[in-house]
Amino acid sequence: MKIAILPGDGIGPEIIAQAERVLDVLRSDGLKMETEHAPLGGAAYDQYGAPYPEATQKLAREADAVLLGAVGGPAYDKLDRPLRPERGLLAIRKDLNLFANLRPAILYPELANASTLKPEVVAGLDIMIVRELTGDIYFGQPRGMGVNAQGEREAFNTMRYSESEVRRIAHVAFGIAMKRNRKLCSVDKANVLETTEFWKEIMIEVAKEYPQVELSHMYVDNAAMQLVRNPKQFDVMVTGNIFGDILSDEASMLTGSIGMLPSASLDQNNKGLYEPSHGSAPDIAGQNLANPLATILSAAMMLRYSFGQEAAALRVEGAVKKVLAQGYRTADIYEAGCEKVSCSGMGDAVVAA
Amino acid sequence: MKIAILPGDGIGPEIIAQAERVLDVLRSDGLKMETEHAPLGGAAYDQYGAPYPEATQKLAREADAVLLGAVGGPAYDKLDRPLRPERGLLAIRKDLNLFANLRPAILYPELANASTLKPEVVAGLDIMIVRELTGDIYFGQPRGMGVNAQGEREAFNTMRYSESEVRRIAHVAFGIAMKRNRKLCSVDKANVLETTEFWKEIMIEVAKEYPQVELSHMYVDNAAMQLVRNPKQFDVMVTGNIFGDILSDEASMLTGSIGMLPSASLDQNNKGLYEPSHGSAPDIAGQNLANPLATILSAAMMLRYSFGQEAAALRVEGAVKKVLAQGYRTADIYEAGCEKVSCSGMGDAVVAA
Numbered sequence: 039m040k041i042a043i044l045p046g047d048g049i050g051p052e053i054i055a056q057a058e059r060v061l062d063v064l065r066s067d068g069l070k071m072e073t074e075h076a077p078l079g080g081a082a083y084d085q086y087g088a089p090y091p092e093a094t095q096k097l098a099r100e101a102d103a104v105l106l107g108a109v110g111g112p113a114y115d116k117l118d119r120p121l122r123p124e125r126g127l128l129a130i131r132k133d134l135n136l137f138a139n140l141r142p143a144i145l146y147p148e149l150a151n152a153s154t155l156k157p158e159v160v161a162g163l164d165i166m167i168v169r170e171l172t173g174d175i176y177f178g179q180p181r182g183m184g185v186n187a188q189g190e191r192e193a194f195n196t197m198r199y200s201e202s203e204v205r206r207i208a209h210v211a212f213g214i215a216m217k218r219n220r221k222l223c224s225v226d227k228a229n230v231l232e233t234t235e236f237w238k239e240i241m242i243e244v245a246k247e248y249p250q251v252e253l254s255h256m257y258v259d260n261a262a263m264q265l266v267r268n269p270k271q272f273d274v275m276v277t278g279n280i281f282g283d284i285l286s287d288e289a290s291m292l293t294g295s296i297g298m299l300p301s302a303s304l305d306q307n308n309k310g311l312y313e314p315s316h317g318s319a320p321d322i323a324g325q326n327l328a329n330p331l332a333t334i335l336s337a338a339m340m341l342r343y344s345f346g347q348e349a350a351a352l353r354v355e356g357a358v359k360k361v362l363a364q365g366y367r368t369a370d371i372y373e374a375g376c377e378k379v380s381c382s383g384m385g386d387a388v389v390a391a
Numbered sequence: 392m393k394i395a396i397l398p399g400d401g402i403g404p405e406i407i408a409q410a411e412r413v414l415d416v417l418r419s420d421g422l423k424m425e426t427e428h429a430p431l432g433g434a435a436y437d438q439y440g441a442p443y444p445e446a447t448q449k450l451a452r453e454a455d456a457v458l459l460g461a462v463g464g465p466a467y468d469k470l471d472r473p474l475r476p477e478r479g480l481l482a483i484r485k486d487l488n489l490f491a492n493l494r495p496a497i498l499y500p501e502l503a504n505a506s507t508l509k510p511e512v513v514a515g516l517d518i519m520i521v522r523e524l525t526g527d528i529y530f531g532q533p534r535g536m537g538v539n540a541q542g543e544r545e546a547f548n549t550m551r552y553s554e555s556e557v558r559r560i561a562h563v564a565f566g567i568a569m570k571r572n573r574k575l576c577s578v579d580k581a582n583v584l585e586t587t588e589f590w591k592e593i594m595i596e597v598a599k600e601y602p603q604v605e606l607s608h609m610y611v612d613n614a615a616m617q618l619v620r621n622p623k624q625f626d627v628m629v630t631g632n633i634f635g636d637i638l639s640d641e642a643s644m645l646t647g648s649i650g651m652l653p654s655a656s657l658d659q660n661n662k663g664l665y666e667p668s669h670g671s672a673p674d675i676a677g678q679n680l681a682n683p684l685a686t687i688l689s690a691a692m693m694l695r696y697s698f699g700q701e702a703a704a705l706r707v708e709g710a711v712k713k714v715l716a717q718g719y720r721t722a723d724i725y726e727a728g729c730e731k732v733s734c735s736g737m738g739d740a741v742v743a744a
């Protein structure tokens with residue numbers, strides 16, 4: 039098993055270092071893994087002048103899985119659009135055909151206070167958002183800025199989905215629903231957008247192959263509302279790239295601890311890119327303050343989805359639960375009575391556990 | 392002052408009836424207003440076979456303001472796309488050029504418990520969302536379903552904004568920020584979408600004309616998160632049609648009482664359409680259970696924005712505050728110790744106040 043490690047920018051290198059220590063433990067216990075590093079995003083721009091340079095492409099394509107820290111930071115904000123760090127992230131997703139983005143929103147009982155929602159509304163929250171990641175308005179052509187028929191400046195993007203794009207993400211979502219509570223909510227804006235009306239039709243067609251799964255449909259504006267009103271009504275949600283971007287961030291914030299949430303982006307063959315749901319947090323970068331748990335849990339998702347190592351994945355997740363139960367907290371999830379630890383201190387605790 | 396009254400579908404006629412009673416009180420106290428009714432949405436389809444028929448167009452164009460209940464319901468779900476109730480709503484917005492949608496999200500202190508968020512997070516919440524309403528992917532061409540170059544079925548929509556469209560909504564938003572706390576947050580996805588990068592550039596240009604207003608920018612995914620994390624950081628937000636649809640619903644649900652929230656959709660000359668933020672609630676239609684306060688408060692917005700009758704608007708808003716303080720509650724906002732009233736019962740209370 040070959041893992042491409044892309045630390046990225048900001049707190050990326052710090053949190054990745056802790057995840058690697060956890061992988062080292064598994065390796066010393068006999069799990070075979072090779073790791074190799076390459077830059078992505080701003081770090082790649084600094085070294086090679088491009089956010090997804092050839093060296094990184096080569097490594098990422100060869101590897102069985104990619105473990106990513108985070109990309110971006112104010113130092114790169116003034117760069118031309120194609121050079122910016124986020125472009126590296128979008129490029130690697132597209133290049134590796136990572137169309138299925140899985141973003142769990144789980145409330146850890148030990149961190150229940152971190153949520154801004156009332157305890158009774160979020161207790162036990164466990165949602166899996168399945169977001170399509172290589173289509174939609176993110177990649178649709180034509181796009182750009184120009185001058186319209188009236189001689190006025192304008193800009194435009196194209197939301198677009200083909201049947202096969204919707205079908206394959208539908209199968210991923212139904213597959214996950216089958217392994218969970220067999221409830222799937224597809225989110226669209228079919229009352230306004232033909233693209234999502236089409237999306238909805240295909241979801242209904244694919245549903246015939248999964249008669250045990252109860253499929254429901256919700257408009258995106260209502261979904262944004264229902265996530266606040268009663269998030270526990272949801273189990274698995276599936277939606278397009280842009281709606282998924284918005285709703286998965288909203289859902290993860292319901293738990294109050296986005297520093298805890300991993301994500302996976304998979305291709306057709308379970309090759310995947312794994313990264314924390316949070317960003318590169320430039321404000322605390324280099325200070326050994328970041329929470330490495332989302333990255334460590336992303337490594338656990340990697341073991342599960344790309345390597346089929348369920349036992350190892352559970353071992354890592356168990357260690358994370360244990361350190362939380364022991365009261366270890368990085369600054370972002372700290373509350374009185376707990377033990378405040380640094381990024382590497384949290385790594386120590388997980389390794390020990 | 393001529394008002395076109397469009398009760399619409401579901402609970403629309405019930406809530407409109409209560410708002411009309413409130414307007415009657417003002418009229419009997421000397422405020423000059425003419426009202427005339429016409430159908431919109433499903434009701435219009437039933438009567439004329441179209442969701443925005445000519446009779447309604449004529450009345451709406453002649454009137455100085457439009458007061459709308461709500462449109463839509465399951466009875467119309469099977470209709471062809473162009474005949475559905477929502478199409479009537481989209482058509483009247485476009486026809487009257489109502490490009491500026493103002494959607495306040497206010498927490499009423501008397502209803503603080505209705506929020507799913509912790510009291511300290513939402514106490515005093517008062518956000519104004521300014522949503523562009525006649526452009527963006529809602530109306531952009533080309534759009535539709537078809538077959539792509541690979542012979543596969545696909546569907547597409549176009550997100551599009553011209554300079555003048557962004558400028559005019561920017562001026563509305565900055566104007567409102569000037570009357571409030573001079574803080575404006577523009578929401579975009581400039582890291583991915585050229586359309587919103589263009590939007591952001593124009594916001595920055597227009598900001599030069601309002602040096603007293605502090606303009607900030609936020610990505611839409613982060614905004615969806617920040618609304619949950621710390622909504623009180625926002626004062627006025629401005630965004631495009633689709634992001635505004637999602638974020639304004641999310642924001643209104645933070646207050647826990649969407650049955651209380653009005654909205655205004657204005658053209659260049661303060662002609663406006665006023666409607667509650669909530670929908671047509673077909674499940675409780677015809678049962679005299681709905682909360683008419685959002686519609687009554689929409690009428691107050693109409694008095695303020697379209698008729699410049701600030702005193703009358705304040706009088707209506709004051710009456711609503713009074714009935715809340717008196718403990719009157721419709722079912723949606725009921726809590727123990729209060730007096731549960733029907734839709735018309737709430738109307739009685741406001742009229743009395």
Ligand SMILES: CC(C)[C@H](C(=O)O)[C@@H](O)C(=O)O
Binds near residue numbers: 124283
């Ligand atoms: C950084 C950005 C391009 C990216 C996205 O919009 O997909 C991020 O928000 C995410 O969700 O991973």
Ligand SMILES: CC(C)[C@H](C(=O)O)[C@@H](O)C(=O)O
Binds near residue numbers: 229230477481636
């Ligand atoms: C009914 C629908 C077309 C409409 C919209 O998307 O604009 C509604 O959600 C709203 O926000 O007024």
